[in-house]
Structures are given as C-alpha cells and as structure tokens.
Amino acid sequence: MAGSYFRGIWAARHFWVHLAMSDLRSRWRRSFFGILWTLIQPLGMTLLISFVFSNLLNTPIKGYAPYILSGIVVWDFVAACAVGGSLSFVQADAYIKQYGHPLAIYTLRTVLTNLVVLLLASLGLVIWVLLAMPENFGWPWLAALTIFPIVALIMWPTSTLLAYVATRFRDLPYAMTLILQAMWFVSPIYFEAKAFRNGKLDFLVDYNPLYHLLQIVRAPLLQGEWPTAENYAYCFGLIVVLSLIAWVCGRRAEKKVIFYL
Amino acid sequence: MSTLISLKNVDLCYASTAFKERSLKTALAKLFSVGKEKVEVQDIKALKNVSVDISSGERVGLLGHNGAGKSTFLKVVAGLYPISAGTRSVQGIVRSMFDLSLGFEPDATGRENILYRGLLLGLTPKFMRGIEDEVVAFADLGEFIDYPIKTYSAGMLVRLAFAITTAVGGDVLLLDEVIGAGDANFMVKAKQRIRELIENSEVLLLASHDFVTLRATCERGLVFHHGELRFDGPMEESITTYKRLNGLA
Numbered sequence: 001m002a003g004s005y006f007r008g009i010w011a012a013r014h015f016w017v018h019l020a021m022s023d024l025r026s027r028w029r030r031s032f033f034g035i036l037w038t039l040i041q042p043l044g045m046t047l048l049i050s051f052v053f054s055n056l057l058n059t060p061i062k063g064y065a066p067y068i069l070s071g072i073v074v075w076d077f078v079a080a081c082a083v084g085g086s087l088s089f090v091q092a093d094a095y096i097k098q099y100g101h102p103l104a105i106y107t108l109r110t111v112l113t114n115l116v117v118l119l120l121a122s123l124g125l126v127i128w129v130l131l132a133m134p135e136n137f138g139w140p141w142l143a144a145l146t147i148f149p150i151v152a153l154i155m156w157p158t159s160t161l162l163a164y165v166a167t168r169f170r171d172l173p174y175a176m177t178l179i180l181q182a183m184w185f186v187s188p189i190y191f192e193a194k195a196f197r198n199g200k201l202d203f204l205v206d207y208n209p210l211y212h213l214l215q216i217v218r219a220p221l222l223q224g225e226w227p228t229a230e231n232y233a234y235c236f237g238l239i240v241v242l243s244l245i246a247w248v249c250g251r252r253a254e255k256k257v258i259f260y261l
Numbered sequence: 262m263s264t265l266i267s268l269k270n271v272d273l274c275y276a277s278t279a280f281k282e283r284s285l286k287t288a289l290a291k292l293f294s295v296g297k298e299k300v301e302v303q304d305i306k307a308l309k310n311v312s313v314d315i316s317s318g319e320r321v322g323l324l325g326h327n328g329a330g331k332s333t334f335l336k337v338v339a340g341l342y343p344i345s346a347g348t349r350s351v352q353g354i355v356r357s358m359f360d361l362s363l364g365f366e367p368d369a370t371g372r373e374n375i376l377y378r379g380l381l382l383g384l385t386p387k388f389m390r391g392i393e394d395e396v397v398a399f400a401d402l403g404e405f406i407d408y409p410i411k412t413y414s415a416g417m418l419v420r421l422a423f424a425i426t427t428a429v430g431g432d433v434l435l436l437d438e439v440i441g442a443g444d445a446n447f448m449v450k451a452k453q454r455i456r457e458l459i460e461n462s463e464v465l466l467l468a469s470h471d472f473v474t475l476r477a478t479c480e481r482g483l484v485f486h487h488g489e490l491r492f493d494g495p496m497e498e499s500i501t502t503y504k505r506l507n508g509l510a
Contacts, residue, residue, distance in 0.1 A: 014386055098341070
C-alpha cells in the first residue's frame with residue numbers, strides 16, 4: 001500500500017515539479033528585483049535585527065549577524081512550509097476534484113517551492129560567512145549541505161499532516177501563525193543558545209529539535225566544526241516520527257479530503 | 262467484450278460535517294437565538310444501491326434531474342469519491358472532463374498549456390511534445406495558440422481542453438455536460454473524435470440533459486432519480502423513462 005502510494009507520487013513527478021516551477025514563476029512575476037528578493041529579504045532583516053540585538057545584548061555583531069541570518073533562512077523555510085503547507089489541499093482543490101493523484105504531491109509542491117527559495121537564500125549566508133569568517137571554511141561545510149534533504153524530509157510530512165487537519169478545520173492556518181511564533185520564541189533561532197543556558201533554560205536547547213536542525217548549518221559555517229551525531233539523531237528521529245503520524249492520519253483522511261473542499 | 266467498469270451495490274454518502282457551518286459565529290448565534298428553528302442539515306445519500314456493469318465499446322448516457330447523482334456517479338467511476346458501501350472495480354486509464362479551465366495557466370500560451378494539462382493528466386513532457394502538433398491542429402485556434410489563454414473565449418477554452426483530453430486517449434472517457442460548448446463546426450469534429458475513441462474500444466460515459474446529443478452518441482442510458490438508478494437500457498427507452506419520472510411526458 002505504501003509502495004503504490006509512492007509509485008503514484010513518482011508517476012506524477014512531472015506534474016508537481018511543474019506546479020512548483022509555476023509557483024516560483026508567479027511569485028516573482030512583474031517585480032523589479034524578482035528572484036533577488038529571496039536574498040534581499042533575509043539580508044535586510046538580518047542587518048536590522050543584528051544592529052538592535054548586538055547593542056541590546058552586548059554581543060559583537062560580526063559573529064552574531066551570520067547567526068541570525070542562518071536562523072532566518074531556515075526558520076523562513078519551516079514557517080512557509082507550515083503555513084503554506086496547511087493550505088496546500090485547499091489551494092489545489094480544483095486539481096483534487098478532478099484527478100486522483102496522491103494528495104502528498106500538493107504538499108510536496110509547497111515544500112519544493114520553498115526549498116528553491118531556501119537554496120537561493122543560503123547562498124547569501126554562505127557568501128556572508130566567507131567574507132566575515134573565512135577561517136571557518138573547510139570539510140565540515142559538506143555537512144551543511146545535508147540540511148536541504150533533512151529539512152525537506154521533516155517539512156513534507158509536517159505540511160501533509162497539517163494539510164489534512166486544515167482542510168477539515170479551517171482555523172488551523174490562523175492558529176499556525178500563533179503556534180509558530182511561540183515556537184520561535186522558545187527556540188534558539190535569533191537568540192543565542194548561551195542566552196537560554198544562562199537563564200537555566202537548557203532543556204529548550206538540548207531537547208529542541210529546531211536547535212539540532214540549525215546546528216547542522218551552524219556548526220560547520222559558524223564554528224568550522226562537524227555537526228554532532230546527536231544533532232543528526234534528533235533530525236532523523238523527527239523525520240521518522242512525523243512521517244509515521246502523517247501516514248497514520250493519511251490512511252484515515254486521504255480519501256475524505258475531497259468532501260471537505 | 263470485457264467488463265471495464267463494475268459497480269455493485271454502491272452507496273455514497275456525503276457526511277453533513279463536511280458542509281455544515283461550524284464557525285464560531287454560528288455557534289455564538291445559536292446560543293443567543295432561542296426559539297428560532299433552523300433547518301437541520303443532514304447527511305446526503307447521493308447514490309443508493311447502484312449496480313452497473315459496463316463493457317468496452319459501450320457509449321453510455323447518464324440522465325437525471327439536477328442532483329440526481331449523475332456527476333457523483335462519474336466521480337465514483339473516476340475513483341475520486343470513496344464509496345460508503347459496495348464494491349467498485351474500474352480497469353484501465355480513466356480520462357475525465359469535469360472542469361475545463363482546470364490545469365490551465367491564464368498567463369501561459371495555448372501551446373504551453375497543452376504541455377501543462379498533459380502533465381496534470383500524468384503524461385511525460387516527451388510524450389506531450391510528440392502529440393503537440395496534432396492537438397494544435399485539432400483545436401484549430403489559428404494564431405491564438407501562441408497567445409496567453411486569458412485572451413481566449415469560453416468556447417476556445419473548451420476546444421483546447423477537448424483537443425488535449427481526447428488526444429491522449431484512455432480506456433474510460435468521462436464527460437460531464439461539456440460537449441455542447443463548442444460552435445457547430447467544432448461539434449461535428451468533436452463527435453467524429455468521440456466516435457473514433459469509441460471505435461478504439463473505449464468506454465464513454467456522458468452526463469447530459471441534451472437528448473439530441475445523447476441520442477446521437479449513446480446507445481445505452483442510465484436514468485438516475487434521487488440517487489437511485491431507476492433504469493438501465495436502450496437510450497430511447499431511457500429518455501422515455503426520464504421524462505415519465507420527471508413528469509415531462
């Protein structure tokens with residue numbers, strides 16, 4: 001059963017790749033900077049935040065700014081997949097009502113679109129780090145590349161799960177914004193991990209999958225080190241757990257989604 | 262002749278939770294408006310105990326009043342709706358034309374949209390390039406094929422959609438009241454096309470209110486009435502039954 005579901009996804013690959021590409025095309029249509037906005041947006045935000053925070057928290061801006069940028073880039077992907085993903089089925093209702101493609105292709109489209117944005121945005125991060133901390137460059141940077149498949153494999157089941165629920169309960173996308181803000185607030189995304197540790201909130205770092213996910217980029221780029229096995233263990237654990245939940249939920253919900261559109 | 266479509270004692274139920282208003286507003290309104298009885302929304306049984314066998318080469322017309330279950334029946338055959346009871350078995354590739362503007366990108370040209378719609382149907386870009394010229398010729402839109410399709414008229418869209426959907430073939434073709442939208446010239450071609458598809462031993466299911474089209478294209482008729490299949494037989498008798506059931510004759 002799982003096999004035939006994924007065969008269906010594979011068979012429709014031209015379709016969802018096309019959908020993702022057309023999303024990207026329409027996103028930047030008729031804007032002057034076009035695709036450059038994926039670079040400008042996080043960079044501008046980083047400049048602003050790091051200026052304020054480095055003065056506020058007395059942190060040297062040189063190391064702090066790339067820290068923030070890495071947080072923004074990854075977090076933007078997670079947030080865009082969660083909010084956009086939860087609306088994936090509702091958005092694709094015309095397709096769902098006419099063709100029985102596996103529904104996960106519509107969340108895959110959202111994840112794929114945002115993955116391209118993430119790829120472009122990380123270019124900005126890499127260039128920044130190369131200029132500001134060239135001494136960090138080395139083999140561990142290869143590990144940073146694993147962030148792309150890992151974060152995609154985390155967010156695909158997540159957004160699929162959210163899409164099943166959001167199709168039935170349309171309040172979810174609104175609630176999502178609130179949930180994401182809460183998650184952002186308790187995670188070392190913009191705030192440094194040591195700020196949490198100083199406040200005796202170690203558990204928000206050590207048991208926080210978001211921290212471990214971000215370490216996959218931060219350890220190599222910002223510290224010139226390999227991510228730890230624990231970092232990867234948390235990420236893979238998260239992938240397995242979320243996939244299982246999405247699968248169990250999908251077995252019950254997949255066929256019924258069409259009635260709720 | 263092999264049986265392509267086989268439905269046995271099929272029920273289909275739309276759960277009322279799917280369309281009942283569940284917003285906070287209604288919940289609050291309910292609290293404060295005592296005494297006012299609102300119409301209770303109930304589950305809809307769209308298909309009741311429907312059993313049909315359809316073999317290859319058959320052209321079947323679906324008749325029935327609005328809401329009789331024609332479209333639901335087509336969507337069950339297409340595998341879009343999960344049935345509540347009974348068994349469904351459909352062999353072969355199903356091609357459906359329910360929503361014609363679907364899968365079209367308004368800013369892309371007709372030619373690009375041929376590719377996009379093909380991808381939606383699960384075909385490969387390579388295959389679509391192979392049949393592109395044939396589709397363009399059949400749709401016969403002249404220079405408009407290279408214009409963005411937001412400049413098209415409704416009839417032109419139908420022609421393009423029909424040309425693509427029927428060009429890629431399939432074992433089971435499902436049409437829902439779309440056939441009548443082209444102009445007279447195109448209708449002749451469309452009918453010719455459908456005849457060719459049938460000759461390649463494929464099944465056509467056509468839901469329509471147009472007796473002329475039904476008589477011309479289908480020899481077998483299914484009459485639906487409030488979700489029940491009331492008659493299954495030759496088209497002429499189906500039309501008579503339909504008229505009798507709806508008090509038209």
